[in-house]
Amino acid sequence: MNQRPAEPKPQTGADLKSRSGLARISKAAIYSFYGFRAALKHEHAFRQELILVAVLAPVALLLPVSALSKLALIAVLLLVLIVELLNSAIEAVVDKASPEIHPLAGRAKDMGSAAVFLSLLLAAATWGVVAGPVLVNWLG
Template sequence: MDPISEFKSKSGLKRIYTAFFYSIDGFRAAWKGEHAFRQEVGLFLVGTIVALVLRVSAFEKLVLIGVLLLVLIVELINSSIEAVVDRVSLDRHPLSKNAKDFGSAAVLLTCLLALATWSVVLYNRFI
């Protein structure tokens, strides 16, 4: 029989309730400890306001906001990877570097996707 982690939550509504507060704790920790996350939240807020006032379709607004939200999601995953690597060891190791670099590359690709999406929507709408 596999050992069950004491950190595993219960089932049903209690699980949903506790998971919500774990998520809030995650947002707080990312806001407090991750400079890139704070910058991307600022970009997300500004971009969301701009997308909502642009004269584009509702679907285009959703896509513009969605790619900015995707940047935040990937940044949280990247921060998670970095935290686990640092928890395991602060020693320099090629595999640790790879893990962190891969996460960073994922964030970069997501930012490029957001830039391309915004460029295409704005170009097709206004030029």
């Protein structure tokens, strides 16, 4: 029985790169959607961070701060998601390249994890500096 792939992909990267204009943009958007869908399905940390963004982004919009401050608060949240996606991609490639335990594989995964940790620290610091004083005034 022939099974059809769930996500049709070009045979090579050149297939996507040879396209131009709207065809390239639409294919890139479709592949981005596949990436989001894969992250939601397979990456628990991404789902947790997405919930954090879903809760905090509206809070950022409601805070009585400048538009630039709101942008900073939301941007650092999106940065966490971006870094998590890149970390997940690194882990997937490492696992595909070699399922065996290897020091270089471990180093690559650890560095990706460190990048996520730093993005979370940056988000926490930004929220602490920008939103912290406002939230303290609201709550007490």
